[in-house]
């Protein structure tokens with residue numbers, strides 16, 4: 054049995070375009086991001102990879118991306134499941150800050166540690182910060198799980214229970230699963246799937262709006278390591294642009 058999983062990072066958001074750290078701030082897609090989402094859906098249709106069920110985060114850039122992509126391939130009606138566990142990595146006190154200015158202020162090494170190291174979280178956010186999510190009703194049930202900041206390691210810890218209980222369950226049922234999420238929550242999924250080391254994951258960047266197909270074997274391991282982008286050339290160029298943010 055081969056299981057089919059498609060990962061889709063949301064299209065470009067208003068803050069991606071402005072080069073601001075976003076994290077859990079609920080920023081919308083911009084026009085380019087909406088076009089990317091539609092194109093992602095067209096690629097799914099062309100490849101005959103119509104999803105049976107979609108999982109998203111609680112953030113509108115992922116929710117809208119999933120809707121636009123599914124609408125264009127006539128799959129707007131499939132079951133939707135959402136979880137905070139698929140949210141972007143919480144960027145702590147960096148949320149709302151300009152990436153270029155942050156790099157200039159703290160230096161490239163610290164900047165890259167915060168962005169891409171496995172286990173160095175950014176400084177925590179104050180609960181009354183203008184970009185804090187404390188008090189947001191969608192997170193009312195989180196209790197002590199509500200983060201003040203997260204590194205990639207933290208994202209893996211909170212994402213994996215959902216992977217095991219909900220996403221694997223749908224795959225096991227024979228559903229083709231679409232996961233519409235974020236740069237760093239999808240890096241967590243890919244690290245887990247491909248068994249990427251804590252060091253090597255720093256070099257992995259996921260482009261916006263590009264469907265990434267994983268066919269998984271009986272043990273839910275990829276049959277092709279790294280999966281297959283439906284448009285590999287465009288994906289490579291877009292991933293390089295993510296890597297260079299801040300410069």
Ligand SMILES: O=C(O)[C@@H](CO)OP(=O)(O)O
Nearest residue numbers: 073074075076141168236
């Ligand atoms: O700002 C963010 O939340 C993320 C994704 O857009 O940025 P980065 O790629 O720098 O981790």
